[in-house]
Amino acid sequence: MVDSSRGGGAGSDWPDARLWGKHDGLPGAYPVICHLLDTAAVAGAVWDAVLGERVRGRIAEAVGSSEEDARRLVMLWAGLHDVGKITPQFQRLVEGEFAKLAGESGYAEDDPAGRRAGFLGHEAATHWGLVEFFRECGYPMGRLVRRSPAHQIAQLLGGHHGCFAESLLAKEVANPSGHQPGLGTAPGWRGQRLAHAFAVRRTVRAEKALESVLPGPLALVIAGLVVVSDWLASQVDLIKPRMPAQDWPADDTALAGHFARAAAAAPGWVREAGLGRAVFPDKPFTGQFEFSPNPLQADIAERLPVVVNGPGLLLVTAPTGDGKTEAALHAASVMARASGAGGLYFALPTMATADAMFARVREFADRSVEGDRALTLLHSMAWLSPDYAPGEGAVDGSAVLADTEAGRWLRTGRRGLLAPLANGTVDQALTGVLPVRYGFLRLFGLSDKVLVVDEAHAYGPWMHSLLVRLLEWLGAFGAPVVLLSATLTGRAASSLVDAYRRGAGFEEAAAVKPCYPGWLFADAASGTVSTPREVGSSRERSLRVETRRVRWDIRDELAVVPARDGRRAALHEILAPVTDGGGCVLVCCTTVDEAQRTYRYLQSVLPELAAREGGLRLLHSRFPAHERRRITTSCESAYGKPKTEMEAAAPRGGSVLVATQIVEQSLDLDFDLVVSDLAPLAQLLQRAGRGKRHDRPNRPAWTGDPAEPCLIVLEPLDDKDRVAAPRTWGTVYDASLLRRTSMLLEQLPGGVISVPGDVQQLIDEVYADDFGAGLEPAAARELKRMDAERIASAVAQEQVAQLTAIDAPYDVVDDLYRLSERGLGITEDLLTTRLGADSGRAVCVFEREVGAWSLAPDQDVPLPAGTVDREAIALIMRHTVPLPGSWLAGRTDENAPPRSWGKRPLLADLALLRMRCDGERWTGRLGEREVEYSNVGISAN
Numbered sequence: 045m046v047d048s049s050r051g052g053g054a055g056s057d058w059p060d061a062r063l064w065g066k067h068d069g070l071p072g073a074y075p076v077i078c079h080l081l082d083t084a085a086v087a088g089a090v091w092d093a094v095l096g097e098r099v100r101g102r103i104a105e106a107v108g109s110s111e112e113d114a115r116r117l118v119m120l121w122a123g124l125h126d127v128g129k130i131t132p133q134f135q136r137l138v139e140g141e142f143a144k145l146a147g148e149s150g151y152a153e154d155d156p157a158g159r160r161a162g163f164l165g166h167e168a169a170t171h172w173g174l175v176e177f178f179r180e181c182g183y184p185m186g187r188l189v190r191r192s193p194a195h196q197i198a199q200l201l202g203g204h205h206g207c208f209a210e211s212l213l214a215k216e217v218a219n220p221s222g223h224q225p226g227l228g229t230a231p232g233w234r235g236q237r238l239a240h241a242f243a244v245r246r247t248v249r250a251e252k253a254l255e256s257v258l259p260g261p262l263a264l265v266i267a268g269l270v271v272v273s274d275w276l277a278s279q280v281d282l283i284k285p286r287m288p289a290q291d292w293p294a295d296d297t298a299l300a301g302h303f304a305r306a307a308a309a310a311p312g313w314v315r316e317a318g319l320g321r322a323v324f325p326d327k328p329f330t331g332q333f334e335f336s337p338n339p340l341q342a343d344i345a346e347r348l349p350v351v352v353n354g355p356g357l358l359l360v361t362a363p364t365g366d367g368k369t370e371a372a373l374h375a376a377s378v379m380a381r382a383s384g385a386g387g388l389y390f391a392l393p394t395m396a397t398a399d400a401m402f403a404r405v406r407e408f409a410d411r412s413v414e415g416d417r418a419l420t421l422l423h424s425m426a427w428l429s430p431d432y433a434p435g436e437g438a439v440d441g442s443a444v445l446a447d448t449e450a451g452r453w454l455r456t457g458r459r460g461l462l463a464p465l466a467n468g469t470v471d472q473a474l475t476g477v478l479p480v481r482y483g484f485l486r487l488f489g490l491s492d493k494v495l496v497v498d499e500a501h502a503y504g505p506w507m508h509s510l511l512v513r514l515l516e517w518l519g520a521f522g523a524p525v526v527l528l529s530a531t532l533t534g535r536a537a538s539s540l541v542d543a544y545r546r547g548a549g550f551e552e553a554a555a556v557k558p559c560y561p562g563w564l565f566a567d568a569a570s571g572t573v574s575t576p577r578e579v580g581s582s583r584e585r586s587l588r589v590e591t592r593r594v595r596w597d598i599r600d601e602l603a604v605v606p607a608r609d610g611r612r613a614a615l616h617e618i619l620a621p622v623t624d625g626g627g628c629v630l631v632c633c634t635t636v637d638e639a640q641r642t643y644r645y646l647q648s649v650l651p652e653l654a655a656r657e658g659g660l661r662l663l664h665s666r667f668p669a670h671e672r673r674r675i676t677t678s679c680e681s682a683y684g685k686p687k688t689e690m691e692a693a694a695p696r697g698g699s700v701l702v703a704t705q706i707v708e709q710s711l712d713l714d715f716d717l718v719v720s721d722l723a724p725l726a727q728l729l730q731r732a733g734r735g736k737r738h739d740r741p742n743r744p745a746w747t748g749d750p751a752e753p754c755l756i757v758l759e760p761l762d763d764k765d766r767v768a769a770p771r772t773w774g775t776v777y778d779a780s781l782l783r784r785t786s787m788l789l790e791q792l793p794g795g796v797i798s799v800p801g802d803v804q805q806l807i808d809e810v811y812a813d814d815f816g817a818g819l820e821p822a823a824a825r826e827l828k829r830m831d832a833e834r835i836a837s838a839v840a841q842e843q844v845a846q847l848t849a850i851d852a853p854y855d856v857v858d859d860l861y862r863l864s865e866r867g868l869g870i871t872e873d874l875l876t877t878r879l880g881a882d883s884g885r886a887v888c889v890f891e892r893e894v895g896a897w898s899l900a901p902d903q904d905v906p907l908p909a910g911t912v913d914r915e916a917i918a919l920i921m922r923h924t925v926p927l928p929g930s931w932l933a934g935r936t937d938e939n940a941p942p943r944s945w946g947k948r949p950l951l952a953d954l955a956l957l958r959m960r961c962d963g964e965r966w967t968g969r970l971g972e973r974e975v976e977y978s979n980v981g982i983s984a985n
């Protein structure tokens with residue numbers, strides 16, 4: 045027995061305090077054993093503050109112990125995460141500290157072994173080095189390594205840097221150092237790894253052994269807890285005042301004292317980081333919002349509490365403008381109380397819609413949420429949002445601010461989903477089911493929250509497949525889900541509901557036939573799907589649909605005189621009354637290029653309108669970020685919901701907004717008339733929902749009945765007089781869906797759609813297998829060919845999703861490697877591209893004087909080219925513009941950013957567009973492509 049009055053050495057049973065675990069930013073070396081105990085203490089605080097009662101109970105049941113024993117076991121595991129730092133390779137990273145060990149024979153490596161060993165990361169060394177310890181603690185170790193608890197927990201802890209390594213082989217487990225010389229072949233390395241592990245076990249008093257492998261979802265939750273605990277315990281400002289003395293003994297007494305101090309401080313560290321659990325008090329709908337509920341909201345408020353007894357999925361289908369957001373927030377509070385969930389994530393399709401929703405979620409939290417309420421906004425440009433600007437307490441990171449403002453710790457890196465409340469883009473959640481580094485941390489952040497997915501219909505086959513996989517995991521976690529949709533087919537609804545039920549353990553499919561408008565609830569405990577409740581709409585109306593078939597050749601759009609049967613002539617005729625008759629009209633175009641050409645054409649043929657302030661506006665994605673925000677704010681002011689009855693009664697002056705499909709989602713805009721290029725039926729109905737959306741009694745007479753919205757659809761004709769997408773559209777929309785939509789619109793009785801009564805039937809019909817049964821043979825063959833192409837494309841995208849996504853929870857039985865990269869090279873950017881967003885960003889710089897570059901064409905905003913601080917980065921990013929990947933692929937050295945930007949991840953990949961003025965135009969080059977900057981944004985010549 046070694047004397048416990050002194051610290052251990054290479055051959056001691058006590059930890060050697062000379063082995064360092066933290067060094068950068070500290071006045072000296074921080075012993076590994078201290079960091080291990082700090083992390084164990086924080087894990088206990090995270091268990092208490094973040095994990096809900098239901099989750100803690102499931103973990104206790106899985107390990108076969110009381111909750112207190114389970115808590116100690118999780119603390120032990122978290123405390124062992126950095127045992128892999130006890131290797132010669134890691135210790136040698138600080139030569140001065142390694143020199144203190146080099147003279148002892150127990151640490152001395154023979155050179156041949158050192159030369160044989162490739163570099164072994166300390167996280168991998170943890171995986172390799174802990175199996176023996178767990179086996180000695182009584183964790184079973186069977187012949188099949190990956191199904192052994194001793195290996196599973198070692199693999200789990202080896203993943204604390206975001207990726208789990210492949211399972212070890214039986215021969216590697218039997219002789220780790222022999223097969224992995226990077227562990228250290230001298231006996232002191234192995235001995236000290238065991239000494240540290242046993243010391244943590246004694247100090248934490250975690251005697252319980254894990255007897256069987258953990259279910260995949262619970263293993264993932266614990267892995268997330270370990271990562272969070274490690275990050276919190278690694279903060280330099282928390283370590284500095286706790287540095288041990290130079291002669292600190294590291295005996296049991298000293299270790300117990302260090303651990304006790306860390307355990308006492310850890311709850312404060314967790315609280316200051318903004319972690320914790322939101323509480324959703326029982327409030328009526330009118331206590332959460334300043335208005336009475338409409339029929340949908342009232343029915344959910346009355347009936348949902350009757351059917352919700354725990355976790356489950358709520359599907360709400362209703363037209364745009366029917367108050368689905370408020371219905372979802374109220375439902376989330378009901379479901380959180382019933383399930384014990386401790387937070388909320390409201391996910392939207394785009395950054396713009398997420399920004400628009402942030403203030404509404406924050407207001408809801410202020411009125412309706414108690415407990416820990418730190419709120420984050422999650423997307424790549426969130427930190428530029430003025431609504432999310434950090435306040436005083438977030439600048440130094442010392443504490444989270446009062447109420448709902450999240451501090452710097454939660455705003456950093458991949459931590460946003462750990463906040464009790466969050467609002468952002470759906471890709472932040474879907475990344476959790478991609479095999480990317482720390483993807484499992486996102487799932488951990490969602491595992492005990494209510495997830496609200498808005499616009500659940502808005503994703504193609506690839507994204508839909510990822511959403512299916514995410515719902516499987518959330519069903520396995522028992523995390524409540526709310527899905528919102530204005531145009532979801534019955535088939536798609538079934539796939540989403542059944543995915544959640546599969547995750548919860550119910551394999552048989554349920555017959556889901558959503559009502560419109562209405563809702564249904566799938567119970568996670570029983571798998572039962574409630575009878576769909578059809579509710580009335582406070583906005584029942586008849587949508588008048590007019591179709592005009594027009595020529596769409598780009599030559600017509602560029603011609604001085606438009607063709608009589610062309611798109612431009614049709615637009616001129618439709619919009620001419622706006623100049624004298626007033627009213628607000630939306631013209632929705634398919635591509636940015638088309639929107640720019642349309643805007644320029646309308647400037648020429650409606651000069652009086654264009655000359656008025658706000659008479660003619662243009663909104664699309666290819667504006668600099670600050671300019672797009674300004675335009676969006678202007679549109680919300682001009683076309684948004686009236687704030688008073690007097691404002692609603694006032695006639696609006698003539699105005700036209702030319703836009704792309706970015707106006708479809710979550711922007712509360714109200715027009716007297718909507719004109720749209722042909723698009724799939726679901727998108728057309730979304731756009732039509734912006735027509736006569738609010739009560740305005742004084743709408744222009746030329747737009748018809750004030751209560752009856754009108755949608756005019758411009759259908760493109762090819763040279764054979766068939767409705768077909770122009771070549772300038774590329775592959776934006778599927779050809780067969782456009783053809784099917786056109787045929788359905790042609791067959792509308794009286795050219796009218798009853799909203800909401802006809803919507804669900806039409807949405808299902810446009811995808812029906814027997815669509816077009818009465819067509820002429822030639823037309824039927826053509827449609828069948830296009831359908832085959834659509835189906836093949838969908839199948840291919842679904843297969844890509846299956847290849848790229850992590851396994852379903854019920855398939856992650858014993859090998860956590862299935863949750864990691866697996867050599868696929870997948871990055872988080874893949875989601876941004878697949879969402880349909882532009883795949884890169886550029887920044888225009890303008891040569892106002894020779895060699896002097898400005899970020900603005902009309903004023904001197906010097907380009908930051910030297911050292912760039914946070915303010916400079918923010919300035920640059922506010923001037924960036926998204927561009928298609930096909931444009932950026934041809935960039936040359938001329939488009940390279942300043943060298944100093946390369947050290948800043950946000951700036952390193954930007955393309956620089958050097959714009960020069962010839963007296964009339966600002967032009968530049970992006971590779972071989974000439975680009976122009978003007979009042980219509982970035983365009984290509």
